[in-house]
Amino acid sequence: MSIRGKAAIVGFSELPTLRQYGERSTTGLLAEVARGAIRDAGMRKDDIDGVINREDVNSLELCEALGITPRYTSSMTVHGASGAASILTAAMAVASGVASNVLCMLGQSRPASATRLEAGAGARGGGGPANILTEWEAPFGTVVAANGGYGMIKARHMHEFGTTQEQFAKCAVDQRFNALKNENGLWKDPITIDDVLNSRFVNDPLHLLECVMPCSGANAVIVTSAERARALPNPPVYILGVGGPATSHSVVWQNESITTTPVVQSAPVALQMAEYSARDIEFAQFYDCYTILAMMCLEDAGICAKGEIGAFYESTDTTYAGEFPINTDGGQISAGQPGGGAGGFRHVVEATRQVMGRAGERQVKKGDLCLVNG
Amino acid sequence: MAEYEKPLPRQADPALTQPFWDAAKRHELILPRCFQCSRHFWYPRQACPHCLSPDWEWTKASGRGRLHTYTIVRQPQNPAFNDDVPYAYAMVQLNEGVRMISNLVDVEVPDGVRIDMELEVTFEDVTEEWTLPRFRPAS
Numbered sequence: 001m002s003i004r005g006k007a008a009i010v011g012f013s014e015l016p017t018l019r020q021y022g023e024r025s026t027t028g029l030l031a032e033v034a035r036g037a038i039r040d041a042g043m044r045k046d047d048i049d050g051v052i053n054r055e056d057v058n059s060l061e062l063c064e065a066l067g068i069t070p071r072y073t074s075s076m077t078v079h080g081a082s083g084a085a086s087i088l089t090a091a092m093a094v095a096s097g098v099a100s101n102v103l104c105m106l107g108q109s110r111p112a113s114a115t116r117l118e119a120g121a122g123a124r125g126g127g128g129p130a131n132i133l134t135e136w137e138a139p140f141g142t143v144v145a146a147n148g149g150y151g152m153i154k155a156r157h158m159h160e161f162g163t164t165q166e167q168f169a170k171c172a173v174d175q176r177f178n179a180l181k182n183e184n185g186l187w188k189d190p191i192t193i194d195d196v197l198n199s200r201f202v203n204d205p206l207h208l209l210e211c212v213m214p215c216s217g218a219n220a221v222i223v224t225s226a227e228r229a230r231a232l233p234n235p236p237v238y239i240l241g242v243g244g245p246a247t248s249h250s251v252v253w254q255n256e257s258i259t260t261t262p263v264v265q266s267a268p269v270a271l272q273m274a275e276y277s278a279r280d281i282e283f284a285q286f287y288d289c290y291t292i293l294a295m296m297c298l299e300d301a302g303i304c305a306k307g308e309i310g311a312f313y314e315s316t317d318t319t320y321a322g323e324f325p326i327n328t329d330g331g332q333i334s335a336g337q338p339g340g341g342a343g344g345f346r347h348v349v350e351a352t353r354q355v356m357g358r359a360g361e362r363q364v365k366k367g368d369l370c371l372v373n374g
Numbered sequence: 375m376a377e378y379e380k381p382l383p384r385q386a387d388p389a390l391t392q393p394f395w396d397a398a399k400r401h402e403l404i405l406p407r408c409f410q411c412s413r414h415f416w417y418p419r420q421a422c423p424h425c426l427s428p429d430w431e432w433t434k435a436s437g438r439g440r441l442h443t444y445t446i447v448r449q450p451q452n453p454a455f456n457d458d459v460p461y462a463y464a465m466v467q468l469n470e471g472v473r474m475i476s477n478l479v480d481v482e483v484p485d486g487v488r489i490d491m492e493l494e495v496t497f498e499d500v501t502e503e504w505t506l507p508r509f510r511p512a513s
Contacts, residue, residue, distance in 0.1 A: 125452035126381025134384035135391065136417050139506055140477050141380070141455040141463060143447050151445030152465055159443070159489040204446035204460075204484055253465050253473040258443065 002273050007091035008229035008236035009221050009352045011041025016184040017217040017336035017346075021109040026057060026218075026340060027065050029107045033220035034066055041222040042233040043101060048222075050099030052089055054082040054106050054341040062105075072099040076341070078245040080287060082106060083219075083345025084374020088242040090223035100224065107218020108339030124148075132251060143203045146289065149252040151206040154292040157259045158205065160307065163295075165205065167310030169196035171291040171326075172209050172333055174318040179330025181320065181362040186215060186336030210291040210333065217338030219349045237355045241274030243267060245374075261293070263300035263373055270371075271302075278302030282366040283325040283354065285347035286373045288332050297373050298326070320362040328354060328362050344374045378501045380454040391418050393432050398505040401497040403435040405470055416472035437495035438512060439468035446484045462487050466509050480510040 013036025015021075015029060030053070038045055048068050053059050055075040063070055072093050076082035083106050090102035122128035124145075126138035133142070142148055157163050173193055179185040191209060199208040229236035246262030249255050271277060278301055286301075288294035295309040303324075304312040318326040329335050329350040337343030351370040353359045359367075385391050397404040407414045410427035414435075421428045442465045450456060462478035479496060481487060492512035499505045 126384060130384040130386040132386070132417055134381070135386065136383070137475050138381040138452065139383050140475055141447055141458065141461060142451045143445060143463060144449045144451045147449070148445055148447070148463055152443040152463075155445060155489065156443035201446065201448055203448055203463075206445070251475075253442075253475055258465075 001095075003091050003095040003242065004240055004273050004275065005238045006095035006226055007223050008226050008238045009087070009348075010224050010229050010232045010234050010236055011037045011039075011043070011222040012220065012349050012352045013037040013040055014184055014219040014346070014349050015107070015217045015338075017186045017215045017338050019110075019186075019213075019215055020112055021216045022112075024109050026107060026109045027062065029109050029216070029218035030057070030062060030105050030220070031066055033107060033218045034103055034105050037103065037105070037220035037222050040234065041101075041224070043222065047101050048103045050090065050093050050102030050223075052076065052086040052102060052104045054086075056108065056340045068103070070099070072102070078247070080289065080341060080344040081245050081374040082341040083348055084287075084372060085245045086345070087221070087223065087239060087348055087372075088244065091239045091242055094223055094225050100228070102223045103220060104223060104345075105218065105220035106341040106345045108216060108342065110214065110216045110339055137251065147202045147206055147211060150290040150292055151203045153252060153258050153296070154290070155205050157292060157296065160259055161310065163307075163310035165197055165207075166193055167313050168210060168291045168295070169193040169207070170313040171295055171318070172196050174313070174322070175288070175327050175331045176334045177319045178325075178328050178362060179334035181360070182329045182335050184217075185330045185334060186213060187330065187334045206290065206292075212289050212332045212337035212343065215336035215338045215343075217336070217342050218340070219338075219342050219345050221348060221352060235356050237352050240276070241270040241272065243269030243271075243273070259296060261297045261300045263297045267301035267371070267373070276369065278371075280369060281371045282369045283328065283364050284371045284373075285327055285329075285351045286331075286371075287344050287347060288327055289337065289343070291333065294327065294331065301371060301373065303371075320359070320364050325364045328359065328364060347372050347374060380500070381452055382501065382504050383506075390420070394418060395504065397432070398497060398507055399499075401505070403437045403495045403507055404432045405435045405468070405472060406430050407433040407470075414468075414470040414472050416468075416474055435495075436469045439466050439493050439509070441465075441478070441487070441489055441491045441493055441509075442467040442473055443489055444478065444487055446487075460484065464509060466493055474507075476506075477508045478510065479508045486511075
């Protein structure tokens with residue numbers, strides 16, 4: 001059974017991405033975007049009978065805090081991809097009749113003391129419960145955060161395909177251009193390719209301006225059936241195809257090819273269900289903790305041939321005003337990566353905003369068919 | 375020997391992985407190899423990740439391989455490494471077909487580091503109890 005077009009996103013809400021939200025709690029941020037999304041969808045709280053979040057917060061506790069008694073609830077466990085996975089799960093729940101109106105929400109209020117060093121000081125630094133990281137990585141001086149893995153992946157991509165530093169920088173520059181029109185985004189100043197190339201190596205060959213900044217924020221959407229969607233105030237954003245969540249490995253050296261992402265499996269499934277090909281896609285919102293990841297995933301989705309994403313960026317205006325817009329809100333690299341999976345979910349929210357035609361100054365010219373990768 | 379402040383290998387399942395560290399102490403590199411499908415795998419685990427067979431044995435490895443990729447560390451997760459930066463954090467493709475994380479030694483960082491360069495294992499006795507495998511350009 002295909003779920004093509006059986007469910008639609010009908011409302012959304014997003015809090016501005018900030019470094020910190022002071023004393024506000026994660027549950028408080030989630031309650032605010034839940035209320036905002038329900039109102040935006042033209043619904044009332046009691047219309048919601050499905051709730052999906054990420055495992056950081058137990059979904060039953062969250063439902064209790066919101067005063068929602070769901071027929072269906074689940075917490076996603078696929079890390080940064082949890083937001084996109086929540087859409088897949090909500091669409092299945094709605095298409096099967098298990099739930100009628102599903103609230104998907106992710107977010108985090110980071111404590112003021114949180115730094116990357118502290119936040120990641122667990123296994124990669126050799127601390128916390130013993131696991132494969134404390135035994136097989138930490139003794140060799142693991143890099144802070146996920147920078148090490150993505151630095152190694154980027155080095156290999158440059159080696160295999162000849163991708164240049166300038167081409168990676170173009171990705172960051174285009175996204176920053178987009179972020180300048182995003183009132184909810186973190187970074188407000190334009191950057192040039194030289195700015196990226198002159199930013200310090202967090203670890204070679206990865207520049208600082210190719211990496212996300214961990215932030216605070218939250219976002220939410222409402223998924224309902226196509227039938228109900230047509231009677232609601234917003235233009236429905238139909239979910240035409242879903243694929244994944246293909247899992248990747250917790251340590252990159254386990255991947256058979258470190259320059260190939262799980263998108264080689266998830267994108268064809270989603271496109272086949274949607275009855276479109278990659279060539280039909282008008283714009284894309286792709287998970288971008290680092291330039292290298294968004295770029296490899298775009299290759300693996302078939303937006304260009306494998307290994308040619310560098311040349312693609314060099315020759316393509318990927319800003320909201322360009323011929324193939326990518327990460328039109330600035331993506332996580334330029335709009336910030338709110339924790340709790342809200343960073344990955346921003347790609348879903350921005351796709352929704354664009355397809356509804358509500359992106360304001362950064363509205364894309366052709367905005368009907370978007371491919372989202374969480 | 376001065377006190378070693380960097381993280382030592384902390385094992386989730388010592389019964390499973392201790393043979394590797396015992397071998398390292400003898401300056402030998404050993405790898406798990408499946409009886410069922412004959413393939414090597416890394417890291418050690420209860421069942422072969424290729425065929426799920428629980429029947430595997432430790433086998434002596436060639437200790438030779440290539441540099442699959444690397445990154446030059448400037449900001450270590452653990453500050454005990456701060457005095458070593460910049461150093462090479464390496465993903466080594468062993469001739470047995472598995473990949474392992476280690477460091478490069480006896481090579482100029484970063485200028486002497488090349489992806490696909492031939493490597494061989496060398497061992498550093500970092501404490502009386504623990505020996506770490508590292509890799510240097512093959513002779």
